[in-house]
Amino acid sequence: MSPLLEPVRHRGASNRSAGWLLPLSGWMVIFYLIPLVFIIGTSFRTMVNYQLTSEFTMQNYLAIFAEPLYWKALRVSLLLAVKVVAITTLIAYPLAMVLVFIVPKRWRTFFLILIIAPFWTSYLIRAYSWFIVLGNNGILNLLLKSLGLIGQPVQILYTGTATTIGLVHYLLPIMTLTIYTTLENIDPKLLEAANDLGAGGLRSFFHVILPLSAGGLVNGMMFIYILAFADFVSPATLGGQTERVFPQLIVDAVQWNINWPLASALSIVMVAAIFLVLLVLSLFRNIGSRENGGSGK
Amino acid sequence: MPEQIDVQLDQVTKRYEGRTVVDRLSLSVERGTFLSILGPSGCGKTTTLRMIGGFITPDEGSVRIAGEDVTDLPPSARSTSMVFQDYALFPHMTVADNIGFGLRMQRVKRPEARERIEKALSMVGLAGYGRRKPSQLSGGQRQRIALARSLVLHPTILLLDEPLGALDAQIRKQMQFELKQLQTSLGQTFVYVTHDQEEAMTMSDRVAIMRGGVIEQLGTPDEVYDHPRTLFVAQFLGECSSVRGRCEENGSFFSDTLGRLHGRITGVPFSGPAVLCIRPENIVFSPRGAERTDHAFSRPAVIRQRMFKGLNTWLCADCCGERIICEVIGKSALREGDEISLSFDPQNAVIVPDPGEEDPAVSGQEVEA
Amino acid sequence: MKQSPKLKLVGWIYLILAMIFVLGPILVTIAFSFNLDRFSSLPWRGFTLQWYEKMFSNEDIIHSLGNSVMLGVCVSLTAVLLGFTGAYGLRHWKSKWKGAYMLASISPLAVPWTLMGLALLIFFNRINLPMSVVTVWISHVVFTAPLALTIINARMQTIPKSMENAAWDLGAGSLQTMFLVILPQTLPGIVAAALLTFTISFDEFIIAWFVCGFDQTLPVYIYSIIRSGVSPTINAIGTMVFCISITLVSIAQVLQRKKD
Numbered sequence: 001m002s003p004l005l006e007p008v009r010h011r012g013a014s015n016r017s018a019g020w021l022l023p024l025s026g027w028m029v030i031f032y033l034i035p036l037v038f039i040i041g042t043s044f045r046t047m048v049n050y051q052l053t054s055e056f057t058m059q060n061y062l063a064i065f066a067e068p069l070y071w072k073a074l075r076v077s078l079l080l081a082v083k084v085v086a087i088t089t090l091i092a093y094p095l096a097m098v099l100v101f102i103v104p105k106r107w108r109t110f111f112l113i114l115i116i117a118p119f120w121t122s123y124l125i126r127a128y129s130w131f132i133v134l135g136n137n138g139i140l141n142l143l144l145k146s147l148g149l150i151g152q153p154v155q156i157l158y159t160g161t162a163t164t165i166g167l168v169h170y171l172l173p174i175m176t177l178t179i180y181t182t183l184e185n186i187d188p189k190l191l192e193a194a195n196d197l198g199a200g201g202l203r204s205f206f207h208v209i210l211p212l213s214a215g216g217l218v219n220g221m222m223f224i225y226i227l228a229f230a231d232f233v234s235p236a237t238l239g240g241q242t243e244r245v246f247p248q249l250i251v252d253a254v255q256w257n258i259n260w261p262l263a264s265a266l267s268i269v270m271v272a273a274i275f276l277v278l279l280v281l282s283l284f285r286n287i288g289s290r291e292n293g294g295s296g297k
Numbered sequence: 298m299p300e301q302i303d304v305q306l307d308q309v310t311k312r313y314e315g316r317t318v319v320d321r322l323s324l325s326v327e328r329g330t331f332l333s334i335l336g337p338s339g340c341g342k343t344t345t346l347r348m349i350g351g352f353i354t355p356d357e358g359s360v361r362i363a364g365e366d367v368t369d370l371p372p373s374a375r376s377t378s379m380v381f382q383d384y385a386l387f388p389h390m391t392v393a394d395n396i397g398f399g400l401r402m403q404r405v406k407r408p409e410a411r412e413r414i415e416k417a418l419s420m421v422g423l424a425g426y427g428r429r430k431p432s433q434l435s436g437g438q439r440q441r442i443a444l445a446r447s448l449v450l451h452p453t454i455l456l457l458d459e460p461l462g463a464l465d466a467q468i469r470k471q472m473q474f475e476l477k478q479l480q481t482s483l484g485q486t487f488v489y490v491t492h493d494q495e496e497a498m499t500m501s502d503r504v505a506i507m508r509g510g511v512i513e514q515l516g517t518p519d520e521v522y523d524h525p526r527t528l529f530v531a532q533f534l535g536e537c538s539s540v541r542g543r544c545e546e547n548g549s550f551f552s553d554t555l556g557r558l559h560g561r562i563t564g565v566p567f568s569g570p571a572v573l574c575i576r577p578e579n580i581v582f583s584p585r586g587a588e589r590t591d592h593a594f595s596r597p598a599v600i601r602q603r604m605f606k607g608l609n610t611w612l613c614a615d616c617c618g619e620r621i622i623c624e625v626i627g628k629s630a631l632r633e634g635d636e637i638s639l640s641f642d643p644q645n646a647v648i649v650p651d652p653g654e655e656d657p658a659v660s661g662q663e664v665e666a
Numbered sequence: 667m668k669q670s671p672k673l674k675l676v677g678w679i680y681l682i683l684a685m686i687f688v689l690g691p692i693l694v695t696i697a698f699s700f701n702l703d704r705f706s707s708l709p710w711r712g713f714t715l716q717w718y719e720k721m722f723s724n725e726d727i728i729h730s731l732g733n734s735v736m737l738g739v740c741v742s743l744t745a746v747l748l749g750f751t752g753a754y755g756l757r758h759w760k761s762k763w764k765g766a767y768m769l770a771s772i773s774p775l776a777v778p779w780t781l782m783g784l785a786l787l788i789f790f791n792r793i794n795l796p797m798s799v800v801t802v803w804i805s806h807v808v809f810t811a812p813l814a815l816t817i818i819n820a821r822m823q824t825i826p827k828s829m830e831n832a833a834w835d836l837g838a839g840s841l842q843t844m845f846l847v848i849l850p851q852t853l854p855g856i857v858a859a860a861l862l863t864f865t866i867s868f869d870e871f872i873i874a875w876f877v878c879g880f881d882q883t884l885p886v887y888i889y890s891i892i893r894s895g896v897s898p899t900i901n902a903i904g905t906m907v908f909c910i911s912i913t914l915v916s917i918a919q920v921l922q923r924k925k926d
Binding site (some may be wrong): 019025028036091101103121125131133135227230233247254270 | 673674677678680681684687688689690691692694695698705707728741747749750751752754755756758759761767770771774775776777778780781782784785786787788790791792804805807808811812815858862865866868871872876888889892896900901903904908910911912915916919
């Protein structure tokens with residue numbers, strides 16, 4: 001006969017199995033939640049002789065708000081992030097449209113993999129690729145020169161433009177994928193109905209496609225906004241010394257000042273800055289759903 | 298030889314979120330019986346089956362398998378085996394490994410296991426299919442493998458949860474036949490859940506009709522069809538014409554439209570609001586002037602609807618305000634609008650209590666199969 | 667949607683241009699890894715494998731490469747283990763908090779990585795754990811385990827609940843059911859998650875920079891070299907990294923879409 005098992009196991013079968021969640025949950029609590037709590041606490045401390053003191057103080061935050069260097073970096077980061085989100089969205093949206101509406105189904109996966117795969121490869125190496133291309137003697141300048149468009153090489157590397165290019169290149173795959181998924185989920189029958197009722201291509205777009213994709217679009221924008229604002233790699237590799245972004249200052253505080261409390265406070269301030277803009281953006285998400293009956297996801 | 302009771306449910310109750318899904322249900326199943334539990338969706342039949350199998354523990358009551366109290370035992374410890382609605386064949390294992398899974402759990406030695414698997418395969422008519430994977434089989438074949446997987450363990454009871462639901466009508470009829478054959482030849486006790494009354498009537502030795510968590514009636518297919526105890530049972534098993542009225546103390550039925558009738562009462566005699574049920578095949582429609590005199594009850598009527606179904610024809614007539622349906626084999630010369638005479642033998646009409654607006658179901662009484 | 671051929675042409679041109687933008691720089695790196703010229707520029711000086719030779723003979727590179735590979739394997743295994751057990755737990759967990767849990771577990775991916783790196787640095791310091799590949803491993807798992815969970819969970823959800831009931835009915839215990847029935851059917855998801863998490867860990871820079879101490883991973887090493895300007899060896903390293911990453915990612919994608 002079959003081996004007998006304890007009756008207890010029988011009744012609580014579903015609850016007991018939830019214990020399988022413990023390893024993952026435990027790891028996340030210990031190595032994710034607790035460090036986040038610690039960093040908040042650390043932002044209110046000071047560092048003396050490479051040791052953290054235990055008294056509560058606001059001096060880090062006061063120092064940040066008093067120092068014009070940090071305000072400038074905040075402004076630079078904000079402008080950069082907004083610029084990057086705008087450009088990436090403007091490039092990604094048509095790209096996703098092409099993939100959904102023009103490329104035949106059989107080829108879609110192929111092009112998707114081509115576009116997405118770089119996202120999973122080394123960001124640093126990709127930034128370095130731009131490093132080569134955008135240099136004074138790099139491919140881009142050589143190309144422009146040979147086409148007769150410029151006489152002298154244009155200084156792109158070590159400027160904000162280079163950082164922007166690097167970031168857009170980094171974020172384009174993920175934004176394209178997000179918009180692609182959103183567009184793919186639009187019921188094609190809705191477009192057929194719109195067509196049937198007299199809406200041509202452009203009108204279909206503005207009245208049907210755009211509103212229905214607004215939810216996923218805004219979600220994507222919010223996500224890449226976070227990534228753009230908090231990014232270190234592109235600014236550090238491609239940007240110059242004049243327009244330093246906020247994450248670079250955080251790294252400075254850690255690397256050169258060895259001032260962890262200051263770095264912590266800087267990080268919290270950065271998160272707050274990001275959060276504020278996201279709040280504003282999320283208001284647009286709801287507008288899209290109420291007025292146009294969009295997805296509002 | 299004393300009858301062997303294989304399954305005994307005693308006042309079994311199960312509640313989900315305040316709703317009573319199975320209500321003080323009691324049931325006994327004799328060895329070798331093919332019992333169908335029949336009912337509309339939500340009646341609690343699947344829950345009952347799962348309680349027999351051990352997947353759900355009843356809140357109250359007890360479950361006995363072959364005399365042993367198994368109420369708290371999990372499925373792996375019970376001598377029941379279930380054939381699931383979607384077959385649940387393990388796609389990553391071969392057919393032979395699927396069938397041998399239970400044997401492996403029981404640590405049956407390889408040579409013996411192999412032999413038993415072979416026997417099981419030939420029993421379901423799929424000898425030699427051992428090496429294949431479930432994805433290579435058709436729906437009907439998968440169904441048989443699921444069957445073999447359960448039968449190879451020689452369970453005391455085989456539980457089947459609407460196993461033929463996913464099959465085409467053609468294959469389903471064939472499987473019904475084969476299942477019944479298998480059950481009879483093995484002498485195996487089957488408990489079969491379905492919402493398809495035709496299926497239940499075809500295969501079963503006993504039918505339990507469930508509604509609202511209770512068994513309304515249990516008996517052989519003939520019994521429940523010819524002698525329904527409640528209106529629900531009468532209407533669930535095939536078509537019937539129902540006439541509302543009263544049942545008097547002397548057991549006769551009276552309605553304003555049809556007058557007095559001496560119908561049949563199944564079960565406990567009662568008096569009060571009642572419904573008279575007549576099966577279409579027991580009614581005769583004849584053209585006016587050609588009345589049959591051998592039937593005690595005869596009334597004029599007008600045909601309102603004629604439905605030719607190929608094998609038979611259904612005629613629906615209006616008789617004193619009541620809608621009566623008659624079934625005729627083959628074609629009928631009668632047409633809509635024809636004036637006819639409707640007659641039947643009152644002994645073929647069953648009187649059941651009128652449940653009224655609210656519908657109290659019968660509960661708590663032991664029903665034996 | 668009926669489209670004019672002109673529109674289709676414009677669409678395809680746009681697609682090709684976008685592909686050039688996305689893949690161009692990468693191809694440039696690969697191309698120049700074979701260029702004789704030190705300066706990664708035109709005109710083309712000649713074909714050579716010397717940068718690859720230099721790469722394989724550089725001790726620092728080999729050492730950091732070894733770190734990254736070992737790290738990637740450990741991260742991958744841990745993430746998959748946590749992801750699988752988590753998915754299995756979610757499968758049997760009856761609660762209205764399931765959605766919230768999944769959202770919370772995905773959240774590390776939206777938290778700024780500079781913040782996370784610093785937080786982990788401070789945390790490890792607090793608990794007196796010295797910075798090494800171990801701390802990088804721990805940190806990488808925080809990001810990759812939720813991803814593994816998502817991928818494996820997606821696969822696991824396609825397995826009907828009746829499978830476990832059937833195994834149970836046939837006499838299998840909880841552990842047996844998981845190993846003999848659920849695990850084999852989840853395998854494509856597990857392999858895809860393993861490949862993806864390896865790649866992410868292998869390529870990850872900023873968190874590793876914060877917490878690696880003296881055990882440099884490959885990206886950290888590369889960064890230190892980039893600071894000093896163009897180096898053709900990096901082209902070779904970059905090409906190698908790209909090849910590894912893209913291969914693993916493509917296999918993972920194919921596995922994910924198989925049987926969909």
